[in-house]
Amino acid sequence: MSTGATLALQASGLCKHFGALHVTQDVSLSLQVGARTALIGPNGAGKTTLVNLLTGVIRPDRGQLFLFGEEVTATSAAARTRKGLVRTFQISSLFAQLTVFENIYIAVAQAAGRGFSIWRPAGRQRDLLERTEQLVEQLKLQSDRHQKVSEIAYGRQRLVEIALALALMPRVLLLDEPAAGIPSNELDLLHGAIDTLPREIAVLMIEHDMEMVRRFASDVSVLVGGAMLMSGTPGAVMSHPEVQSVYLGTAGKKRFDGALAHA
Amino acid sequence: MITLPRDSILSRHQWRVGELLWLAAALASYFVFPQYLALGTTVLIMVVLVMSFDLLLGFAGVLSLGHAVFFGLGAYMAGWLSLAGWTEPVSAVIVAGIAAAALAAVIGPFLLRLTGLPLMMVTLALGVLVFEAAHKATTLTGGDDGLAGIQFAAILGVFEWGLGGATAYLYVLAWLCGIFVLVKRVVASPFGVMLQGVRENPARMRLIGNPVLPHLTLAYVISGAVAGVAGALFTQANAFVGLGVVAVDTSIDVLVMLVLGGIGGLHGALIGAPVYMLLKHFSSQWNPFYWMLIIGVLLMAVVLMGRGGLLGTLASWTRRPRKGQA
Numbered sequence: 001m002s003t004g005a006t007l008a009l010q011a012s013g014l015c016k017h018f019g020a021l022h023v024t025q026d027v028s029l030s031l032q033v034g035a036r037t038a039l040i041g042p043n044g045a046g047k048t049t050l051v052n053l054l055t056g057v058i059r060p061d062r063g064q065l066f067l068f069g070e071e072v073t074a075t076s077a078a079a080r081t082r083k084g085l086v087r088t089f090q091i092s093s094l095f096a097q098l099t100v101f102e103n104i105y106i107a108v109a110q111a112a113g114r115g116f117s118i119w120r121p122a123g124r125q126r127d128l129l130e131r132t133e134q135l136v137e138q139l140k141l142q143s144d145r146h147q148k149v150s151e152i153a154y155g156r157q158r159l160v161e162i163a164l165a166l167a168l169m170p171r172v173l174l175l176d177e178p179a180a181g182i183p184s185n186e187l188d189l190l191h192g193a194i195d196t197l198p199r200e201i202a203v204l205m206i207e208h209d210m211e212m213v214r215r216f217a218s219d220v221s222v223l224v225g226g227a228m229l230m231s232g233t234p235g236a237v238m239s240h241p242e243v244q245s246v247y248l249g250t251a252g253k254k255r256f257d258g259a260l261a262h263a
Numbered sequence: 264m265i266t267l268p269r270d271s272i273l274s275r276h277q278w279r280v281g282e283l284l285w286l287a288a289a290l291a292s293y294f295v296f297p298q299y300l301a302l303g304t305t306v307l308i309m310v311v312l313v314m315s316f317d318l319l320l321g322f323a324g325v326l327s328l329g330h331a332v333f334f335g336l337g338a339y340m341a342g343w344l345s346l347a348g349w350t351e352p353v354s355a356v357i358v359a360g361i362a363a364a365a366l367a368a369v370i371g372p373f374l375l376r377l378t379g380l381p382l383m384m385v386t387l388a389l390g391v392l393v394f395e396a397a398h399k400a401t402t403l404t405g406g407d408d409g410l411a412g413i414q415f416a417a418i419l420g421v422f423e424w425g426l427g428g429a430t431a432y433l434y435v436l437a438w439l440c441g442i443f444v445l446v447k448r449v450v451a452s453p454f455g456v457m458l459q460g461v462r463e464n465p466a467r468m469r470l471i472g473n474p475v476l477p478h479l480t481l482a483y484v485i486s487g488a489v490a491g492v493a494g495a496l497f498t499q500a501n502a503f504v505g506l507g508v509v510a511v512d513t514s515i516d517v518l519v520m521l522v523l524g525g526i527g528g529l530h531g532a533l534i535g536a537p538v539y540m541l542l543k544h545f546s547s548q549w550n551p552f553y554w555m556l557i558i559g560v561l562l563m564a565v566v567l568m569g570r571g572g573l574l575g576t577l578a579s580w581t582r583r584p585r586k587g588q589a
Binding site for chain 2: 097098101102124164167
């Protein structure tokens, strides 16, 4: 727990219980600047709760959180986002009745600090329109640009999620199962978006898909029953017998080894 | 250059043909129906009031059942100013609007933490409390008798308030145009666009870095100010303020007018207020007891057909055959 200033995100001793259910037990986690860390764990391990704790959607019972050395344990979710801590949602959470373009525009305008720009029409603020268009093109959303997000395919909604996150120019990005629901023929777009993220952004990805983890992560942390089981390189973590027994099972291990051999 | 579809919420600053036609029709009514100018003036004031409510409900998604509090404050404020000797009408309207805005700024940060049913109940209770307080505070409000003897000087020092209400009609129409431009600007701005993000998904708004409450509060303040302006115009046009301006019925009427006209496009006020007011006027001449029945049937039709209001309902009827083929 030293040299806090060099860490993008540092959580120490986070605890959270709902009644008798201890969903997060003394979890510590740190992300270096530019980290590519995957968080894995079986269903119900408390992964999404941990993301909610990190982003300030819920408050921890105990523990501390630092963002680039600055304590943000008591900072609101909105303020954490403005400081560069951005997340996507496991289940798409968008502005359902607005179009793809309008959804992204909202995030772009927020990131540009135009929330209280109240007189100049939104449709005439060319810098915001162009930045929005750029994100639409980056995620190949042109064909759905002017469709309501509630009416486009779920996999496309996932890409809009990513676009919203990128619009906010994150310094630390938490991706909560970004690939869930994206059809395999569109996964390349997601990979492309993640691969082209600026190197200095620290990324924490929650993911079930082992190939995705292998492709993306240089570090893997394993969460089981609300507690951190272990952390390490993908290879070390996957070959650890305890991880295999609680999480992968033998089939998963085989699949992972296959992916490694394939690489 | 990026071109946006006409119906995008990012294109709301553009004028629609229907809006201009509506304003032209309102002006034409001055010449065509000189005998109905008093009624017409009330209709225009209701348009302004419903527009303020659309900003709140249609754009910010805040369902308040106490909107008459701002209308009433504006109305009484104009009355008090006149009785205290401040008879310049335009500045009196502005002062009334500022007073209503100030009230909204004070109560907004508390009320707007609530959503849904709790918000409806609290605003309803507030409306009832304010009405009862106004009823009891006879020295301020005149109680059941209202405030009489209200007089305002000539508008801009030139146009005298005539008996037939001709001056009042044009005066209110001018205010309506100004307010319409203002509200149109607000909803077309990035602020207005993000307000619709708050309406759609406040939790997500927080996680793109918007704390939501300041946004809602500013919308509430603007909405309150416009409602206060409508109230002051009501006092000036009638040279009288009665308890009706703070009645809970007024808050409910505003909601009904907006639902009839269509929520969340500013056209709701332009359509809903005239339809409601004119139906009320003419059908109550026909039968003073059953006019609510007509409103009720219309309201049910509109609600059952979706939230597009009367226009949306008509449009869905005319579009139906084509949809069947597709």
